[in-house]
Amino acid sequence: MVGLIFNRLLVAIPVLLAVITITFLMIHSAPGGPFDYDRVVSSEVMQQLNQKYNLDAPLYEQYFDYLSNLLRGDLGPSFRYPGRTVNEMIFSGLPITFELALYSIAFAILLGICFGSMAALKRNTWLDYLPMTISMAGICIPSIVLGPLLSLVFGIWLGWLPVSGWIDGIPESKILPVITLGTAYAAYCARLSRGGMLEVLGQDYIRTARAKGLSEFRVVVFHALRGGLIPVVSFLGPAIAGLLAGSFVVETIFNIPGLGRFYVQAAFNRDYTMILGTTIFFSFLIIIFNLLADIVGAAMDPRVREDNSK
């Protein structure tokens, strides 16, 4: 178990470092400096700006400066919003993105496991076919289609829910974004938990549990689900990574002031430090979540616990 964690960390750290280095080099090889505004800036001002942000120094020096700042958790100043730091901007968007991702994953897990287990228990009946057909649709329909269509139907035509926004006092405003982001993952969860449950339900220890005279509820909830949900748990790492990336699109569709929309805006504004900082931050989050999912998965499954080579 400790070996597994150590093994994964051993891979994760070089990966993160590689992402930082590639991103840094890409940003610095970009044509045009960060201060190419539309209006002409005098050369003295340019020089002062370059000096202030240490852009005159050789590249390797800037790189090591950046790394040492990074180790202290400082992502530097924003190039486009003078006086604001990348840290401030990330932490103003992060809570919203986290909230969105949290609700979406909760929506996906609850819906997915319920329908997946139901499909497995009622195999080859319409309670199996119907949810599985819907989940196929859920996987295929992308968020850029689902989001605008949902807000067209429920926001504009029916007028039931707000078309856009993410307002704390108004829980209705959060429904459509969460459904848009969560649907595909709910569909995956349903398929995975159906598969996992089918495999487990045929095994001896379930027959033993039934033979002991346990109620069907106990058999399913306490015995079968535990084994049947391992595929779902190991999917959570990639799912959270996907949710964070998906938040770009959903936040853009519904005009939500989260981290993803900041990133897209920074990309448009060519706010290089902001792009660099957010990329690193996102990669860090995603690697951490993958690691956590591996560890949780290993803790649940004795077979993985033994097999450290994987």
Place this chain on the structure above:
Amino acid sequence: MNELVSTSNLWRDALRRLKANRLALAGAIFVFVLILLALLTPFIAPYEYDFQNRGLSSSGPSLNHWLGTDYLGRDLLTRMLYGSRISLLVGFVATFVALIIGVSWGTVAGYLGGRVDSLMMRIVDALYGIPFIILIILLMVVFGRNLVLMFLAIGAVEWLTMARIVRAQVTSLRRTEFVLAAQAMGVSSISIMTRHLFPNTLGPVIVYATLTVPQVMLLEAFLSFLGLGVQAPMSSWGLLIRDGAVSMEESWWLLVFPATVFSITLFSLNFLGDGLRDALDPRSN
């Protein structure tokens, strides 16, 4: 010679099984018609893709404009036809790039085995952890919205699973008699990989490539939707859906038609891929 006969039977059996799968067949027909329409677009499109009918902006479906017009009076049907060219082109070219990288990587790793193999697969594992959509956005920002670059970048991202699949296949074939025989006859490693091992990975490779195309098209649509992909006056489905989402309050058709066609395309490709998997490898199900 025996090998050849049984191979042709495999493909014929696969075709038979595919034909029996209604959904996959419908998907294949839809994709085929779509490709045909995309190829013929310059001849059949009712208007030029940037032609603006100033008198008829934001008008709903009518006889002159079957699917309506956008706020600049451009014909939606025409723009969807031209958009299909870009979307399908990205889908197929980027998948091809992914195919080449993935198949070579997987074949080499699987054939050489040992330390080289575990190092190469470790790299693949590590790359899985990287949030590539962010890096692609970065690439589009840094180097401009270049279509060729987008093909390469998306292809360079989507090869990982392909490499795993091919490697698993090659590893299981590496010790079979026909490979040993080729080795004993002194055939070079490169030609064993290209002439003997590669043809035997074709089944899974075709299946996975079919499933990669919709993923790639989705990635392109994401980028264009965010405004970082294809730029107007050119057209792609992602871009049309973006325009549709912006103006859906006044002109619902601008959103509904491109969104529907895009979804049906993704459905068809996925059904076709699933059908091919069942047809080519009946054991896996």
